[in-house]
Amino acid sequence: MKTRYQNRIELLQGTLDLLILQTLQWGPQHGYGISQAIRIHSGEVLQVDTGSLYPALHRLERQRWIKASWQTSENKQRVRVYRLTTAGKRQLTHERSRWEQISEAIAGIIAPRERSSP
Amino acid sequence: MTFWGRKQRELRDELESHIRMAAQDRIERGEDAVGARQHARRELGNETLIRETARDQWGLRWLETLLQDLRYAIHAAQITRLHAACCRDLALGIGSVTLIFSAVYGVILNTFPFRDAEQVTSFDIQDLSRPTNYRESLSMPEFLYLREHSQAFQDFSGESKRKFVQLLRSQATAGPPPDTRRCQARRHSGVCDGSEAVAR
Numbered sequence: 331m332k333t334r335y336q337n338r339i340e341l342l343q344g345t346l347d348l349l350i351l352q353t354l355q356w357g358p359q360h361g362y363g364i365s366q367a368i369r370i371h372s373g374e375v376l377q378v379d380t381g382s383l384y385p386a387l388h389r390l391e392r393q394r395w396i397k398a399s400w401q402t403s404e405n406k407q408r409v410r411v412y413r414l415t416t417a418g419k420r421q422l423t424h425e426r427s428r429w430e431q432i433s434e435a436i437a438g439i440i441a442p443r444e445r446s447s448p
Numbered sequence: 449m450t451f452w453g454r455k456q457r458e459l460r461d462e463l464e465s466h467i468r469m470a471a472q473d474r475i476e477r478g479e480d481a482v483g484a485r486q487h488a489r490r491e492l493g494n495e496t497l498i499r500e501t502a503r504d505q506w507g508l509r510w511l512e513t514l515l516q517d518l519r520y521a522i523h524a525a526q527i528t529r530l531h532a533a534c535c536r537d538l539a540l541g542i543g544s545v546t547l548i549f550s551a552v553y554g555v556i557l558n559t560f561p562f563r564d565a566e567q568v569t570s571f572d573i574q575d576l577s578r579p580t581n582y583r584e585s586l587s588m589p590e591f592l593y594l595r596e597h598s599q600a601f602q603d604f605s606g607e608s609k610r611k612f613v614q615l616l617r618s619q620a621t622a623g624p625p626p627d628t629r630r631c632q633a634r635r636h637s638g639v640c641d642g643s644e645a646v647a648r
Contacts, residue, residue, distance in 0.1 A: 361462060362469040380466065380492045381501065388505040405472065410462045
């Protein structure tokens with residue numbers, strides 16, 4: 331199991347909400363679809379653990395940032411599809427700016443070292 | 449179905465649909481149906497844990513815990529009632545057995561409830577002046593004389609047929625208890641009719 335995850339990066343804590351909201355901005359999606367979208371769009375680098383995904387989806391639903399409904403998929407299967415709400419879109423903007431702050435902060439820490447190295 | 453039950457069922461269905469879709473993807477990639485489903489399920493991880501963690505997000509966990517606590521409290525109260533009933537029955541059982549034993553011991557087994565009862569003896573009085581040569585009782589002076597001067601017995605006790613009179617001096621070293629002295633004083637001048645001297 332360990333080797334399977336070796337080439338994948340574990341999600342930074344707090345980024346899952348951002349990734350889910352971002353994925354849903356592209357359109358309504360079910361849980362499996364969200365995990366696949368994150369995997370594919372990250373170039374197979376980011377792997378969302380199912381044990382984190384569904385609790386996160388239910389948490390976001392409770393915050394009313396996403397809304398769930400049962401639909402029938404193309405394969406005639408009953409799936410629970412999530413869509414972004416207006417509050418969710420606002421939250422996505424907030425999460426994005428927060429992420430930019432974090433990445434800038436991390437870049438600020440890393441950059442001087444890169445400059446000092448020969 | 450309750451709101452709680454519906455939410456739980458939905459979550460179960462949702463995870464099941466996740467496994468189905470993951471298995472379908474694997475089949476499309478060339479895996480056999482059974483293996484694909486097994487792999488998909490394994491990839492999902494601990495389903496119970498996922499369900500519990502997701503349930504925590506509903507914010508009703510406190511209600512579930514409260515209900516659990518209430519159920520436990522009711523159960524505990526039932527146990528307490530059972531304990532109380534057990535204790536009561538035990539107490540009644542022990543009490544009745546003790547009572548019956550005391551009665552049987554007093555009435556049948558130990559009809560002569562004195563300390564060192566095997567050392568107690570009664571004696572008859574020969575009186576040659578009587579036609580029967582026999583007398584049942586001592587006069588009070590006779591009794592007191594015997595008690596003071598007898599070397600064969602440790603102490604004397606008498607019983608009145610009308611009323612129990614204890615003339616027993618408790619022990620040789622200790623003085624007579626107040627009750628005994630009062631009794632002696634009252635009966636000293638009279639004749640202890642119908643009394644039976646008991647020596648020990």
